Amino acid sequence: MALFWFCAVGAMLAVYATLDGFDLGAGIIHLLVARTEAERRAVLRSIGPVWDGNEVWLIAAGGVLFMAFPTLYAASFSGFYLPLMAVLWLLILRGISLEFRNHIDSPVWAPLWDVIFAGASAALAGFYGAAIGNILRGVPLDRSGYFFLPLWTNFRIGKQVGILDWFTIVVGLATFLAMAEHGALWVAMKTGGNLEARCRRLAALGWWPVLLFTALVASLGPLVQPHLLEQIARHPWGYVFPAIALGGLLGMKHFNAPATGRRAFVCSCMYLAGIAASIAFGIFPYVLPSSLDPGFGLTVYNAAAPPHSLAIGLAWFVPGMILATGYIFIAYRGFAGKVGIEDEGY
Numbered sequence: 575m576a577l578f579w580f581c582a583v584g585a586m587l588a589v590y591a592t593l594d595g596f597d598l599g600a601g602i603i604h605l606l607v608a609r610t611e612a613e614r615r616a617v618l619r620s621i622g623p624v625w626d627g628n629e630v631w632l633i634a635a636g637g638v639l640f641m642a643f644p645t646l647y648a649a650s651f652s653g654f655y656l657p658l659m660a661v662l663w664l665l666i667l668r669g670i671s672l673e674f675r676n677h678i679d680s681p682v683w684a685p686l687w688d689v690i691f692a693g694a695s696a697a698l699a700g701f702y703g704a705a706i707g708n709i710l711r712g713v714p715l716d717r718s719g720y721f722f723l724p725l726w727t728n729f730r731i732g733k734q735v736g737i738l739d740w741f742t743i744v745v746g747l748a749t750f751l752a753m754a755e756h757g758a759l760w761v762a763m764k765t766g767g768n769l770e771a772r773c774r775r776l777a778a779l780g781w782w783p784v785l786l787f788t789a790l791v792a793s794l795g796p797l798v799q800p801h802l803l804e805q806i807a808r809h810p811w812g813y814v815f816p817a818i819a820l821g822g823l824l825g826m827k828h829f830n831a832p833a834t835g836r837r838a839f840v841c842s843c844m845y846l847a848g849i850a851a852s853i854a855f856g857i858f859p860y861v862l863p864s865s866l867d868p869g870f871g872l873t874v875y876n877a878a879a880p881p882h883s884l885a886i887g888l889a890w891f892v893p894g895m896i897l898a899t900g901y902i903f904i905a906y907r908g909f910a911g912k913v914g915i916e917d918e919g920y
Contacts, residue, residue, distance in 0.1 A: 575885060576878035579642035580854075580861065582891070583635055588850035590631035591702075592843045593902075597621040597628060599757015601668065601695025602750070605688060607761065607772040614688060616913050618672060620764035623909040625672070629665070630898060641887045645719060645877040646861050653713060653721040654705070657737055661701050667694040696750060703749025706853065707742030711735070711798050712863035715870045731798060733866055741798050748787035752849075755780045756842045759826065763835045766912050774830055777838070781827050788823060788849075792816070795856070801863065802856040812855045819848025 604617040640647045651658060667690055675687035714721045714733060726736035729743075755777055762773035796803045806812050825841030857863060861877055864870035878884065 575881050575888075576642070576874050579638065579878065579884060579887075580858070580874045583638050583642065584850065584854040586631050586635040586638065588847045590628070590635060591850055592846050593631065594625070594628040595753050595756045595846055596760035596839075596842075597625040597757070598695045598699050599753040599755065600761050601691050601757070602699065602754045603757050603761065603773070603776060605692050607758070607769060607776060609768075611684070613769050616765050616769060617761055618675075619913045620761050622672070624902075624905050626669070627902060627905050630901075634894070634898065638887075638891065642879055642884060643861060643872075643874075643877045644879055646872050649715065649720055649872060650862060653723055654708075654737070656723075656725060657701055657705065661698065664694045664698045664701070667691075668698070695753075699750040699753040700746040703746035704737060704742040706749065707745030708737060709857065709862065710745070710795055710802075710853065711739075711741055712865035712871070714866050715862065715864035715872065716866060717870055719870075719872065731865075735865060741794060744787070744794065745791055748784075748791050751780060751784045751787055752846065755784050755826065756839075756846065759830070759835070759839045759842050762830075763839045764913055770832065770835075774832070774835075777826070777830050781830070784826075785823065788819075799857070799863065801860065801868075805856055805858060809855075812852075815848055815851040815855050817848075819845050819852060822846075822848055 600617055600621050604614060608614040608617050636647075671687040671691035671694065675684045675691075677683075708723070711731060713723060714735065724736045726738040727734055729736070729739045731739055731741055758773045758777040758780060762770045762777060765773070822841045822844030826838050826845060829835070829838035829841060831838075859873040859875065860871045861874060862872040864872075879887075
């Protein structure tokens with residue numbers, strides 16, 4: 575049962591990265607590709623009907639984490655308190671910037687919120703990447719099962735690490751680039767004309783840094799966390815997850831054209847989902863490795879709630895996921911198609 579919940583949390587976070595990833599990416603790129611107020615509104619309309627629904631998956635994953643892995647929830651939410659507060663404020667800033675930008679007719683008001691929206695989106699992508707880097711690298715969990723991380727120490731990897739070091743910064747940059755690419759392909763798929771052309775050019779240029787940083791993280795990861803190599807050596811079938819990510823990455827470049835734009839975006843979703851699955855597979859059975867001693871790390875089994883609680887949670891999880899999935903399907907089906915430059919909204 576604990577293994578099921580590990581897979582469920584991993585799947586929900588992968589869905590969140592795929593769905594909320596494109597509206598983070600749209601925020602990152604919208605000042606680069608939109609030249610007029612009408613084009614900026616078009617970029618925001620492309621995500622407007624779905625961005626808040628996308629974040630439901632993050633909230634749901636946090637709730638499932640609290641129910642299924644309370645030890646992990648307690649340790650991570652206390653040890654990562656500072657970055658979690660930063661993420662909370664950035665999520666708030668993104669939301670209010672979308673809702674407030676058109677409340678006052680002023681030459682300063684809307685551009686101010688546009689800059690805040692772009693900055694918050696970029697910072698969130700970087701923070702999420704740094705969080706992934708911390709999970710891959712491990713945190714200084716001691717025998718008590720708790721840890722504290724300053725924002726940074728000496729930017730080196732060792733026993734006394736900070737949230738930011740050279741590895742987590744590299745992963746943060748890789749995530750920022752991947753989200754920007756994902757957002758460019760989404761906006762290109764949802765718009766037309768000059769705006770779509772600029773998004774496709776940006777996606778074509780951005781694909782090369784994404785490839786470079788993907789290869790860099792894939793090379794550095796096993797050096798920072800040897801458990802990744804041990805896991806893949808024991809279970810060679812796990813190569814299917816990096817293969818999915820690689821296939822998606824190549825497809826993003828191959829299909830980046832107006833006639834095949836939807837396929838390019840689907841490939842970008844494959845890339846992000848493959849990366850998320852590769853990380854989950856690579857650290858298993860750990861959910862939070864320890865950089866002090868592997869024996870102090872939290873695993874799927876020692877961090878899980880009692881079996882009876884997990885079974886009860888399943889009875890609520892299934893109907894909840896049916897409702898959430900149905901909502902997502904209806905929302906995306908109802909707002910399918912391209913947005914017009916002169917349409918109303920945002």
